[in-house]
Amino acid sequence: MISFWNEIYSSEEYIYGKRANVYLQEKLKEISKGKVLFPAEGEGRNAVFAAKNGWEVFAFDSSSKAKEKAILLATAEDVKIDYQVKTWEEVNYTKECFDAIVLIYAHVHEDKRRAYHKKVISYLKKGGVLLLEAFEKGHQKFQSINPQVGGPKDIKMLYDLEELKKDFKNFDFKEAKVEEIELAEGENHKGRAQVIRIFAEKK
Numbered sequence: 001m002i003s004f005w006n007e008i009y010s011s012e013e014y015i016y017g018k019r020a021n022v023y024l025q026e027k028l029k030e031i032s033k034g035k036v037l038f039p040a041e042g043e044g045r046n047a048v049f050a051a052k053n054g055w056e057v058f059a060f061d062s063s064s065k066a067k068e069k070a071i072l073l074a075t076a077e078d079v080k081i082d083y084q085v086k087t088w089e090e091v092n093y094t095k096e097c098f099d100a101i102v103l104i105y106a107h108v109h110e111d112k113r114r115a116y117h118k119k120v121i122s123y124l125k126k127g128g129v130l131l132l133e134a135f136e137k138g139h140q141k142f143q144s145i146n147p148q149v150g151g152p153k154d155i156k157m158l159y160d161l162e163e164l165k166k167d168f169k170n171f172d173f174k175e176a177k178v179e180e181i182e183l184a185e186g187e188n189h190k191g192r193a194q195v196i197r198i199f200a201e202k203k
Helices: 002-008 022-028 045-052 064-076 110-121 137-145 161-167
Strands: 035-039 056-061 082-085 098-104 124-135 171-185 189-202
Touching: 002 064, 022 045, 022 098, 022 124, 035 045, 045 056, 045 064, 045 098, 056 064, 064 082, 098 110, 110 124, 110 161, 137 189, 161 171, 161 189
Parallel strands: 035 056, 035 098, 056 082, 098 124
Antiparallel strands: 124 189, 171 189
């Protein structure tokens, strides 16, 4: 998968655009600024947005090409982000050190999903906020109509809301919903999509 993503991110174009995810833009306003972690951050659009809005930003991704583009974007926007090139299995942050964790299209296979989520939320403080947007299993119908909308092709990498609620059982859900939205995030997230949106506080 590392070589796959390095190839995907090797073009000069920002394949998911340079503008932050819309849900992130909306919800970040509701959280007191602090320290935030972006797992599977890719080209940096969301991390850079948070840094521009006063957050202390940490991010990781398995792709070195993704980091290169994220640092270029951060430099262009005159902000700093701490970005590690590591898989989720390799990262090792201090437990309960982040005020927010943002999972934007950070998909993993169902065999590893629960372990992945358990690890990343271990870095979140009690009272900290989880913000998530991901493709729901029903998204496959939109992919069949418009492949340019993006998302994993393997249904075992798409998410189910009730399964995610179990992954995050120690959270108070402010929002947890399935929505149909219009994506306009670069050339690789364009068109009608079915997503899960979660905004929750760790108990």
